[in-house]
Amino acid sequence: GAVVSQHPSWVICKSGTSVKIECRSLDFQATTMFWYRQFPKQSLMLMATSNEGSKATYEQGVEKDKFLINHASLTLSTLTVTSAHPEDSSFYICSAPVRGGWGTDTQYFGPGTRLTVL
């Protein structure tokens, strides 16, 4: 099956620094990728839809300048948490769809990136 990777799997940074998280589709191309955030014991929250070659679509309440998304190629989307603060500490997950026939997609998820901001 299709594989989506994320890097790094775990990152610790100091408050005020920026952190970049990569999401790659390893054996398929993805014009769209999704970024999610999850707090412990909480549900996933969709943050934004990453679109190759165009601007990302952010969900309501998600700060565009805080969470920069770049979908530079058909296999790579990056999420940059700018000027990170402890409240940004969370589990970030990406997913990418494999397009099927008749509008059916199969969604493949990355393993997630745990961000801890000190």
Place this chain on the structure above:
Amino acid sequence: AQSVTQLDSHVSVSEGTPVLLRCNYSSSYSPSLFWYVQHPNKGLQLLLKYTSAATLVKGINGFEAEFKKSETSFHLTKPSAHMSDAAEYFCVVSDQDDMRFGAGTRLTVKP
């Protein structure tokens, strides 16, 4: 370690008939369990979640799920399917800092 198994990769029902999407989990602790739905070209949407309260959980759009610890199951049901229910459904188990997704079940609704 924990894991989730969605027993059917594809379920097809007729409009107006009941829906049953099966999920079994494995966890060493008392997990939180979720069902998500994803429509084409959309992100995940939370349908419902179980977090050690009532074992019968009601969610949005008429869906509900029952947590059965003895069977380690968290099956999703709906009494009457609508065409708009056609989507991919994911069962998720979450424990502390670890989260595991099922492989997904594609629900097709026939008119």
